[in-house]
Amino acid sequence: MEQAASPARTVILTVDDDPGVSRAVARDLRRRYGASYRIVRAESGASALDALRELKLRGGPVAVIVADYRMPEMNGIEFLEQALDIYPEARRVLLTAYADTNAAIDAINLVDLDHYLLKPWEPPEEKLYPVLDDLLQAWRATDHRAVAVTKVVGHRWSARSSAVRDFLARNQVPYRWYSSEDPEGRRLLCAAGEEGLRLPLVITPDGASLIEPEDRELATRVGLATTPTTDFYDLVVIGGGPAGLGAAVYGASEGLRTVLVERSATGGQAGQSSRIENYLGFPDGVSGAQLTDRARRQAAKFGAEILTAREVTGLEVNGASRVVRFSDGSAVAAHSVILATGVSYRQLDAPRVTELTGCGVFYGSALTEAAACQGHDVYIVGGANSAGQAAIYLSRSAKSVNLLVRKPSLSTSMSHYLIQQVDESPTISVRTNSVVDAAHGAHQLEQITLRDTVTGDTELVDTQWLFVFIGAAPLTDWLEGTVLRDSRGFILTGPDLTADGRPPAGWELDRPPYHLETNVPGVFVAGDARAESAKRVASAVGEGAMAVMLAHRYLEQS
CATH class of the missing domain: 3.40.30.10 (Glutaredoxin)
Structure with a gap:
């Protein structure tokens, strides 16, 4: 029989939209574990998430979550994905029919599923209790003391x-x-x-x-690394988006002394995405935060250092070494450098927008601010994938989401699967040929002026929430005079440097630049900062890995 749990009455939560099945699961759980654990029952993913949030606020431990796969509005996998963010240490079980076995197997990777149970689970003594006993024993074997926040x-x-x-x-x-x-x-x-x-x-x-x-003071005081452990590395990766994280993982796993330098937070723009659904291996999608966390842990596992809140201001060539300078005057050197600086959101050029940024106007902050948008009218500027993903995410809680698109349609800039989801959402409205002419409010956003680009008509609407996703500009100004860039600031590499059949000025090697190599030997580019890059997460990760391969080739020949 199960041993007593902690005096705090550890919770086993079960969620199933079928009241009869829900009661049956709870009945069997109480029969076996009711004396030691508190059994919490919910009949929808949304109500179960509410229960988990309330338990989290009260500091109550949750050991196991049992969720049915086939639930309307939010299926079991989608629920467990969100529950993972609230109680990452809880053991997760999916209750499914035989026909849904493939979905359950996929969930093992998507939500770190611990087990799936086929319905019916009778007799519970053979099919249910042994599984739960093992999961509870594993949960008790780990440290569940409250995390200092x-x-x-x-x-x-x-x-x-x-x-x-x-x-x-x-x-x-x-x-x-x-x-x-x-x-x-x-x-x-x-x-x-x-x-x-x-x-x-x-x-x-x-x-x-x-x-x-x-940011740097904050990073240091909350335990994030901001200072390199040595002054020389095999590889310095500048930028912690998908390309930079990919480079750090492959560089460190190949035995290179690798340090990744990030000015704000790993993940880049992709890390702020509520759901990435076209990334290979995640058929049900994955949040940018989850993908970033896994990649960061993977890089650290192989020994890569990750520095946060360090702004790079210069790149110098000093013989065979490449010197990366920081804003505080310090520096770190390496045999090779991978530039994965990514891009930053373009600023919306309209009156009062700058003054109200962070006070109702946000750039790529949909995840952080989503909870406060509940029941409000939200406006999103942009027609590409990032805007569509934000609209889908915010539509779960906002009263309405209004997508403002400058072009006549979404088809030229947004992926087809996202357009379908936007069209199917009853709370999302798409306003084409629409731009924001001005923002209004003394200390916080109160209204915005919209203009129809075809008719010229304007409209004043009330809102406290404006999210802006209007394209991006490369973060490469600090490379002026060192690395060649195109007219928009994107970095030129490989064939683009030798389009006329000659190597770039100052190139002293017998070979032409490698495909991802800049005009500075040993300095490579991966991801969105590269001229003519694909601007997709998968291609950025691939370029990060490819840049490491080319850096290896460069080091072998140096």
Whole structure:
């Protein structure tokens, strides 16, 4: 018989939309585990997620989650994917029919599924209890003490408060948010002696209080690495998006002393995606945060160093070494460098938009701000995949999502599968030939002016939420004078450098530049920063791996 759990009454949660099946599962669980565990039953994925969030807030442990696969609105895999973010340590079981076995097998990779059970599970003594016994024993064998979290006290309409939350979330740092207007927020401000002063206030797990911390200070105080362990490496990777993470994984796994340098958070723009559905091996999609977390852990497993909140400002050639300079004047050198700097969101050029950024106007922050959008009218500017993914994600909780597209249709810029999902969503409206002419609000966004690009008609609409996804510009200005770029700032490599049949100026090697190599030997490019790149996650990861192969070839010949 199962041994007693902790006095806190550890939870086993079961969710099934069929009331009869739901009661039967709960009955069998209570019969075996009711004396030691609290059995929580839900009849939809949404209500089960609400229960998990409430348990999380109260600090209650959850050992096992049993979910039915076939549920309307949110199937069992989709539910477990979201539950994974709330209780990543809980063991996950999918209850499925024989016809859905393939989906259950796919879920093993998608949501780290621990087991799947075929219905019916009778007799439970043979088909249910042995599985649960093993999972509970495995859960008890791990450490489930409460994770010390960083506390952030701020104001909803504070741009820096929003930036701090986004930084912590994207770097997988557990934190808890308190409004400065709530009793607990005021208590924390008073305890820190900062009541009435600048926000945000960040209280680290060791009790230190930080007022409006910059990213590097924040990174250091919450335990992220910001300083290299040595001054020379085989490979420096600049940028932590899919291309950079791919390069770090393959570089370190090939035995190269590798360090990845990221100015903000690993994942890049892809890391902010609510769901990537066209990445090989994930037929049900994967969130950018999950993909980033797995890639980061994989790179670290092979020994790659990952530095966060370090801005690179220069690249120098010093004989056989390539020197990367940071904004604080320090530097690190390597035999080879991979530039995976990616791109940044283009800024919306309209009155008051800059002033209200972070105070209702956001660039790529849909995941961080989604919870606060519940029941509100949301506007998204953009017609490419990132805008479509944000619209799908926000439509789950927002009252309405209005997609503003400059072009006459979505077909020229958005993937077909996303267009279908947008069309099928009852809460998403697509307004083509529409642009934002101005934003309005003294301290927070209150209204926006929309203009029809065909008729010229304007409309003033009320909203507190404007998300902008209008293309991207390469982050390469710091390479001026060192690495050749095209007229838009994208980095030229390989064949683009030898289009006239001659090597680039200053090239001293007998061979032409490799396919992903710049005009500086030993300096390679991968991902969106490369001229004419595919701008897709899969191609970026592939280029990261290919750049490492070419760097190996360069090192062997040097």
